[in-house]
Amino acid sequence: MAPNITESDTINESLEVDNNNHEFNGEDWLKQQGFGTRAIHIGQEPDPHTGAVIPSISLSTTFKQTSIGVHKGYEYSRSGNPTRNAFEETIASLEKGKHALAFSSGLAVTATIVTALGSGSHIVSVDDVYGGTNRYFRQVASTQGIELSFVDLANPSDIETAFKSNTKIVWIETPTNPTLRLVDIRMVARIAHTHNAILVVDNTFMSPYFQNPLELGADIVVHSITKYINGHSDVVMGAAITNSTEIYNKLKFLQNALGAIPSPFDSWLASRGLKTLHLRMKQHQKNAMEIARFLEKSDKVEEVIYPGLESHPQHKLAKKQAKGFGGMISFKIKGGYEEARLFLESVKIFTLAESLGGVESLAEHPARMTHASLTAEHRRAVGVTDNLIRLSVGVEETEDLLADVAQALEIAVR
Numbered sequence: 110m111a112p113n114i115t116e117s118d119t120i121n122e123s124l125e126v127d128n129n130n131h132e133f134n135g136e137d138w139l140k141q142q143g144f145g146t147r148a149i150h151i152g153q154e155p156d157p158h159t160g161a162v163i164p165s166i167s168l169s170t171t172f173k174q175t176s177i178g179v180h181k182g183y184e185y186s187r188s189g190n191p192t193r194n195a196f197e198e199t200i201a202s203l204e205k206g207k208h209a210l211a212f213s214s215g216l217a218v219t220a221t222i223v224t225a226l227g228s229g230s231h232i233v234s235v236d237d238v239y240g241g242t243n244r245y246f247r248q249v250a251s252t253q254g255i256e257l258s259f260v261d262l263a264n265p266s267d268i269e270t271a272f273k274s275n276t277k278i279v280w281i282e283t284p285t286n287p288t289l290r291l292v293d294i295r296m297v298a299r300i301a302h303t304h305n306a307i308l309v310v311d312n313t314f315m316s317p318y319f320q321n322p323l324e325l326g327a328d329i330v331v332h333s334i335t336k337y338i339n340g341h342s343d344v345v346m347g348a349a350i351t352n353s354t355e356i357y358n359k360l361k362f363l364q365n366a367l368g369a370i371p372s373p374f375d376s377w378l379a380s381r382g383l384k385t386l387h388l389r390m391k392q393h394q395k396n397a398m399e400i401a402r403f404l405e406k407s408d409k410v411e412e413v414i415y416p417g418l419e420s421h422p423q424h425k426l427a428k429k430q431a432k433g434f435g436g437m438i439s440f441k442i443k444g445g446y447e448e449a450r451l452f453l454e455s456v457k458i459f460t461l462a463e464s465l466g467g468v469e470s471l472a473e474h475p476a477r478m479t480h481a482s483l484t485a486e487h488r489r490a491v492g493v494t495d496n497l498i499r500l501s502v503g504v505e506e507t508e509d510l511l512a513d514v515a516q517a518l519e520i521a522v523r
């Protein structure tokens with residue numbers, strides 16, 4: 110682990126960096142270990158100087174050189190920081206990628222990738238991509254000479270017809286938010302590659318524990334670390350993971366040149382959160398499955414959307430491309446806005462709030478909260494109705510969450 114990007118570095122010089130970067134101190138066997146073992150140990154070796162089992166947070170912005178240009182791999186903290194690099198090493202391993210880069214937010218990752226394309230490029234995305242990504246594409250990228258097409262996922266074959274000669278990227282999420290529709294990663298990767306475009310998959314909802322898009326043909330995986338990976342709702346951060354050294358070098362150059370880097374403290378918190386990702390995801394999923402089944406049986410609920418239910422139209426695809434179904438559920442309560450509001454005001458353990466992926470359970474109203482910025486027409490098109498409620502199921506005790514949902518439904522629907 111000896112990153113070596115200087116202020117003046119060119120893209121090519123950073124190639125060397127990478128080779129050092131992934132030796133994992135010669136502990137190659139560690140890379141062969143299971144998910145939880147890698148989450149806890151890769152990039153997290155005890156401090157060689159003090160023996161501290163938990164590496165300390167490296168706050169220094171600058172690093173001593175013993176002669177001009179002679180140093181231990183670090184010069185200035187924007188171009189390389191030991192705490193950030195440690196996190197990048199871990200997340201690369203968990204996403205089955207060679208390289209990872211951390212950023213100050215999920216959207217900073219998006220901005221950096223789009224900047225790498227240059228003006229005159231065309232992006233194909235899905236119509237219910239994350240709201241902030243949608244806003245960045247439509248209101249920022251579009252003013253910088255980037256062309257966009259949004260494809261209706263109800264007709265996946267439309268992806269094929271959306272390509273132009275200047276299409277550089279296909280950008281998808283699966284499952285989507287908040288209606289949890291799935292995209293066949295393998296299929297879209299194949300289509301993208303026949304058009305000489307690369308596939309970017311936002312894997313935030315599944316986390317690397319349940320889904321590894323790089324293994325299905327994706328070229329870049331992006332994450333909002335803010336959600337499951339940090340997992341404790343106290344850090345905003347993002348990451349990009351890739352197997353392509355060319356893509357990595359380009360993004361590494363921009364990580365330094367644009368400077369949208371996370372702080373050492375946030376990187377450290379994210380590394381700490383990551384160590385329990387496997388434990389948390391198991392419990393998120395167990396709780397979500399039981400709540401989804403309960404909601405499906407309730408006569409106070411019109412429809413439950415959870416990829417783990419056999420009633421989900423893409424349940425088979427979910428089983429094929431992912432190792433689990435995650436912790437997000439959307440459901441339509443019987444009635445309309447009033448019933449949804451009453452439910453959201455009556456839950457006691459679930460907190461009425463935006464965001465997702467933390468240990469605590471959250472509930473929200475997409476039409477008036479996370480997806481309020483969409484036009485009414487767009488909301489209708491992607492199925493965001495006034496009786497739709499989204500749950501980010503936490504890791505509290507299953508019975509307590511079930512009882513909470515039951516009592517709130519009792520109050521909301523009479």
Ligand SMILES: *Cc1c(COP(=O)(O)O)cnc(C)c1O
Nearest residue numbers: 214215216239311313333335346
């Ligand atoms: C939250 C989120 C983002 C944006 O990440 P930030 O860390 O909030 O910038 C992108 N994609 C998905 C799917 C998200 O949930």
